[in-house]
Amino acid sequence: xxxxxxxxxxxxxxxxxxxxxxxxxxxxxxxxxxxxxxxxxxxxxxxxxxxxxxxxxxxxxxxxxxxxxxxxxxxxxxxxxxxxxxxxxxxxxxxxxxxxxxxxxxxxxxxxxxxxxxxxxxxxxxxxxxxxxxxxxxxxxxxxxxxxxxxxxxxxxxxxxxxxxxxxxxxxxxxxxxxxxxxxxxxxxxxxxxxxxxxxxxxxxxxxxxxxxxxxxxxxxxxxxxxxxxxxxxxxxxxxxxxxxxxxxxxxxxxxxxxxxxxxxxxxxxxxxxxxxxxxxxxxxxxxxxxxxxxxxxxxxxxxxxxxxxxxxxxxxxxxxxxxxxxxxxxxxxxxxxxxxxxxxxxxxxxxxxxxxxxxxxxxxxxxxxxxxxxxxxxxxxxxxxxxxxxxxxxxxxxxxxxxxxxxxxxxxxxxxxxxxxxxxxxxxxxxxxxxxxxxxxxxxxxxxxxxxxxxxxxxxxxxxxxxxxxxxxxxxxxxxxxxxxxxxxxxxxxxxxxxxxxxxxxxxxxxxxxxxxxxxxxxxxxxxxxxxxxxxxxxxxxxxxxxxxxxxxxxxxxxxxxxxxxxxxxxxxxxxxxxxxxxxxxxxxxxxxxxxxxxxxxxxxxxxxxxxxxxxxxxxxxxxxxxxx
Ligand code: GLN
Numbered sequence: 001x002x003x004x005x006x007x008x009x010x011x012x013x014x015x016x017x018x019x020x021x022x023x024x025x026x027x028x029x030x031x032x033x034x035x036x037x038x039x040x041x042x043x044x045x046x047x048x049x050x051x052x053x054x055x056x057x058x059x060x061x062x063x064x065x066x067x068x069x070x071x072x073x074x075x076x077x078x079x080x081x082x083x084x085x086x087x088x089x090x091x092x093x094x095x096x097x098x099x100x101x102x103x104x105x106x107x108x109x110x111x112x113x114x115x116x117x118x119x120x121x122x123x124x125x126x127x128x129x130x131x132x133x134x135x136x137x138x139x140x141x142x143x144x145x146x147x148x149x150x151x152x153x154x155x156x157x158x159x160x161x162x163x164x165x166x167x168x169x170x171x172x173x174x175x176x177x178x179x180x181x182x183x184x185x186x187x188x189x190x191x192x193x194x195x196x197x198x199x200x201x202x203x204x205x206x207x208x209x210x211x212x213x214x215x216x217x218x219x220x221x222x223x224x225x226x227x228x229x230x231x232x233x234x235x236x237x238x239x240x241x242x243x244x245x246x247x248x249x250x251x252x253x254x255x256x257x258x259x260x261x262x263x264x265x266x267x268x269x270x271x272x273x274x275x276x277x278x279x280x281x282x283x284x285x286x287x288x289x290x291x292x293x294x295x296x297x298x299x300x301x302x303x304x305x306x307x308x309x310x311x312x313x314x315x316x317x318x319x320x321x322x323x324x325x326x327x328x329x330x331x332x333x334x335x336x337x338x339x340x341x342x343x344x345x346x347x348x349x350x351x352x353x354x355x356x357x358x359x360x361x362x363x364x365x366x367x368x369x370x371x372x373x374x375x376x377x378x379x380x381x382x383x384x385x386x387x388x389x390x391x392x393x394x395x396x397x398x399x400x401x402x403x404x405x406x407x408x409x410x411x412x413x414x415x416x417x418x419x420x421x422x423x424x425x426x427x428x429x430x431x432x433x434x435x436x437x438x439x440x441x442x443x444x445x446x447x448x449x450x451x452x453x454x455x456x457x458x459x460x461x462x463x464x465x466x467x468x469x470x471x472x473x474x475x476x477x478x479x480x481x482x483x484x485x486x487x488x489x490x491x492x493x494x495x496x497x498x499x500x501x502x503x504x505x506x507x508x509x510x511x512x513x514x515x516x517x518x519x520x521x522x523x524x525x526x527x528x529x530x531x532x533x534x535x536x537x538x539x540x541x542x543x544x545x546x547x548x549x550x551x552x553x554x555x556x557x558x559x560x561x562x563x564x565x566x567x568x569x570x571x572x573x574x575x576x577x578x579x580x581x582x583x584x585x586x587x588x589x590x591x592x593x594x595x596x597x598x599x600x601x602x603x604x605x606x607x608x609x610x611x612x613x614x615x616x617x618x619x620x621x622x623x624x625x626x627x628x629x630x
Pocket of ligand 1: 438439440441442466467468469491547548549550551
């Protein structure tokens, strides 16, 4: 008997194999092969045998799951975008997890981009980076934080990825002279993708999860999402009705003086969903105020959804209340009933969540953090940084008070052109307890960031520079301390002969998509006697996610170190600078990686924690107690 052990890599190899479309079920990883043609079966068996290594042994099927099919919860949205579908979907995941189930998630983005990597944070919010280097939608960050899982790039499906895989197959000749069409080829590719990704374990345990929450981006009726809707309709049919639960998120607006809660837009979007062959089992209604009983009755009557399945997500003080709100309305019961899981689920245990949500509500003291960046107009552009600050502040019983400063307002030019903005920006910076320069691309605002780094360095104000923020501190130090006036990054000034930050030799100069240094990589600590080693409680290494094209020029390291800027973390080759510290400063840390992506609600990123502790004068005491993890 074969053992079917698949890594994400082997799954995608099979998915794009020349042997035609394969169908994977959770059962596939058990003792049976499902729906596979003979050559495909042979390929899988070969693959499986060849991929059974120590490394992937952990993903063998857990016996408890082999006899149970994957359960899907699909979350769609209607009426308007921006309803918080992502938070709703991840909160459903949290409640199901609290019932003792293992949960994974898939986010579908119907846009044509292959991934979020080439999209502007101004327009789409932050690009989230995964361990495997996937550049994905920020909702995957919400899933990782809420469910405490580690997702793969394949957990984010886009139209671009699906079309690319189908067109690649067409070019290889896999479709054997057939006309390649949206139905069935694109829809089959979507279904296969979902079914194969759903079984990848993401919580560090063995075997597939019990439930896969799928969030369909956009609004029902969008042209782009049509192939996905059709594929999901087919999926709901093929997996069977007790393996599929559809939660439709909608808006209940209140109009005019009368203040009546309007159900018509929801009725229309549920009808639209039905016209496309999908039936909503639950409604999650967004509203400012709690829904009135007669609004619920109306919705139930006209939307064909039992009153018990009409959930209301009204405005709450912070998003951690959303899972609690769902639990209080017995959302778990409705979902578990639809999925026929009532017999194996436990009552939801959300004690930790309740504590976290309430602690946050009751915090009174705050700490002022100056965020000096380029994309300050849209706070979603730095979502994970904001969350990481929140996690760290809560651990210190503080409320974060983030002062957004547009870096360009700090620049000398702004003093002439927009003197008020310039004065306000400097005043804000001076009133902050600490300064953070987050990641970014392009030269806008760079001069302002350099001024902020200089201010923090010279005035002993805690400074955390992330990725671009680290490169900024190198440029600033080279200019101010080494006296290299024209020191710059190759990214901002290609002409200067004083490049202290250079383009990484292995980067691509022709392609922008997915060509950066991406994902989790080890940084070796050069000395246990540095703030970073003490904060991580690990004198050897740290493992964080990256996303950059440029690096500190190895040729200037000697000169920088001689003047006191220490590179306490380097990559495994020793040539790439990863962490810098200024030992003469209370907290001056620059990191080439992005520690914000791995921060979790009850497990704040060590560097963010150190940064907040330093801002409140408590770092030294903390390090004395926690040195090297003790
Ligand atoms: N633009 C810089 C680089 O590519 C920094 C990137 C970032 O901050 N994510 O290296």
